[in-house]
Every structure is written in structure tokens, then in C-alpha cells.
Amino acid sequence: MITIPGDRRNPSWLHKIKFVLDPIGYMESNYKQFGEIFHAPISGNYDPYIWVSHPQAFQKLFSTNPSYFDTVGSVYIKNFIGKDSVVAAEGKRHQRKRKLLLPPFHGEYLDNYGKSIILITNNAVKNLINNQLFLAHHLMQNITLEVILKVIFGVPEKPRIKQLKKAIIAWLEALNSPLISAAILVPSLQINLGSWSPWGKYSQSKQKIAEIIHEEIAERRQDNNDSYSDILSLLMNAKDEQREAMSDEELHDEILGLLFAGHETSAAGLTWAIYQLYKCSNVRKKLLQEIDTLGNNFEVKMIVNLPYLSAVCNETLRMYPPLPKTITRIANQSVNLMGYNLPMGTPVNGSIYLCHHREDLYPNPQEFRPERFLERKFSPYEFIPFGGGTRSCIGQALAILEMKLVLATILARYQLKLLENKTVKPKMRGTTLVPTGGVKMSFQGLR
């Protein structure tokens, strides 16, 4: 077999550190040195541990009939969220879980959330103080956490859900520490010295989240009230083909997984969008003109159909894909990829970031230019912020709805100012590509 090009001089832990500290630099330098397909072992001691970025490779990676790749739940996700969440599940169990989870994230269910998203955005922005500095990332995390709590539990204002919000913030704060990220993977680093030690704090917040979720499930089981229409209730009532419902443990892991997946990624996307809108005043002006055409018809159905707003969201997700790589795939047979024969069992990562920065697809890729999405239609292997195939993002429709409504509400109603003089660089927070420093802004009152 011909060896796949890549850096084999350094150990995998060094690759991992390089990726976490500078994900973009890491992917780009590998691409420049080794080309369309390279070996870069950021996890485990695999050789080869493949990365691809060409649409042809994505077509094969996402293909379901025939399927050349499976996915295994990552150890990180299993330890971080729980073995029973859809993201960690594999094979038939994974398919079963997707079938249960997909319906509430589509169509009529989502229509109900539009007004709540606008309300949550207005409440969050109104809490900002005139002329005071705030971090756009914090604002967006606050909004997206409220939204996902609303979607999952229906009643974010309930005291128990407010407590849950606090515990989730503490749990996710831990991701800022590289020590915690490492400890999630390495049990010997999990040293619990009480609430002042990083792992102690992390464990306590996770324990608190578990208690609250279990309390909520128990209360609902006792209530036996079928008037709830949120995702927790839908999941509690859902039955698979064998007429089996989810256990409490399964429900807990599923809810935690959705809270995590549905909050961090959307917050990152929104922060990048607001950053670019305030950096590129011509884009902001053009978008405002479009939003202003709505006049008194500032309604969910009208907002979501605005073409330039859609293009702005797409361009943001192109330039800064919140998940810069797909979930790792494993070849389930020997397969030819980009001219190389990969043996069964080879792990493959799709670099969403590199694909979205290809000159042949997106000329001058470092330029934020939403117009490219109005001039050309991209295939599902060229524009892939939500991945594809059997692992594609379950929350895609919700994420897009949220992005459009939050951005339109902020731009239409409020004035903000960007307080960053230098280009804001991306970094990894857990699995998500976030802006370093959180993007400093100030609130300038109503528009």
C-alpha cells in the first residue's frame, strides 16, 4: 500500500495539542504540505489517521447507499456527555435514536419556537447597559442556552430550569481549561479536591445537572400530564419499533447531548456572524436595508425568507464552521478515497473548514462576501456546515431559524459597536471553533 503523506515525526499527543491551540493553522499547514488527503493523528495512535477536504471525498464519506463508512461514538463525547446520547451511539442503536429524535426538530414543532426566539433575544439585549463593554460570545451563549432550554423543557422560567441553566454554564465554563479537556479523556488526571479544584467544580456541576434532569423527569412521570409539547415530553412518550420507551438514564444523556450540541455551536455561529456584520459595514447596511423592507411585518415567516439574511448566515457558517471537522468516520470495508486504497477500519475526518476555504469553490476565501451564496448554488458536498449522511446535524433547521431570527432582531432594534481593532482569531473550545477573547462590543441603545 502507498503511504498516505503526513507528519510522522511527532507523537499523536503533540498533534492533538497543535490542533487544539491553533486548529486552523494546523489544518492549513497540513493541507499546504501534504495536499488533498493527509495523515494527521490528533486522536489515538492510528496510522493512517486521515483528513480530507475535497467534495468528492465528502460524497463518499456521506454516502448511505452504498455506505463505505461507519461512525463510532468518540471516547471524549462518551465521557463528557454520556454513553446513551445519540452522538455517542453506534450502528442500529444510533439509527433508532435518530428516528426518535428527528421529528421534533422539524416542521410544525419548530414553527412554534420562532416567537420565543425573538422574545428571548429582546430580553437578553435589553439587559445590556448603555456604553458598557460586553462580550458578544456571552450574549449569544445566553440567548442560545435560553432557546434550547425552551425547546427541550418548554418552561425556561421555572425555578428548576433556571438552576439548570446556572449548572450548565458552570459545566461548560470548564471547557475553557485545557486541563479539564485532557482529564475528560485521561482518568488519571481526574483529581477531585473539592469545589475549588477544577475537576471538583466540573464534577459538581455535572452532578447537579444530572439531579435536576432526573427530578424533572420524575415530576413529569408523576404528573402524567399530556399537555406538555416540548422535546423532553416527546422523547418520554416516544416508542421505537419494538414499542420500547427510553429509560431515565437514556433520557438524561439525550437531553444533556442536545443541550450541549444545540447551544455551543449556535452560540459560536452567532458570535462570528455579529462580528463580521460589525466589521464589514457594507454588509451590515445591505442587510439592514433588506430587514427594513419588512416594516411592520417583522414576523417569523417573513424574516426567514429574506435572501440576503440567508446568505449572511451561510457565509458565516462557511467562513467559521462552528464544528471545523465532521464526526470521525471509520471505513467499514476497504475503500478507495482520493486515489488511495484505505484498509477497513481506517479513521477519516472531513475537514469542513478546509473544504469551505477552497479557492476553486470560494474564490478569495478569507473575504466575508455573502453575495457568493446568491450568485451560485453549492452542492451538499461543497457547503457542509452541518456534515452529512447518517450523522448529519439533527438540529440544522433549528440552528438556521435561530441564527436568522436573532440576527434580524438585533439589527432591526438595537445599535452595537465593535471594540476590536485587530482581527479576531479562532480557537477551539471543546469541539467548537470560537472567537478568541469572545469579541468585545458595546451597547449603544435602541436604533
Ligand code: HEM
Ligand atoms: C450553527 C449551529 C450548528 C452547527 C454548525 C452544527 C453542526 C453539526 C455537525 C457538523 C455535526 C456532525 C455532522 C457529521 O459529522 O456529518 C452535528 C451533529 C449533531 N448536531 Fe449539530 N450543529 C448546530 C446546531 C445544532 C443544534 C441546534 C442541535 C440540537 C438541538 C444540534 C444537534 C446535533 C446532534 C444531536 C448531532 C449528532 C447527530 C448524530 O450523531 O447522528 N446541532 N452538528
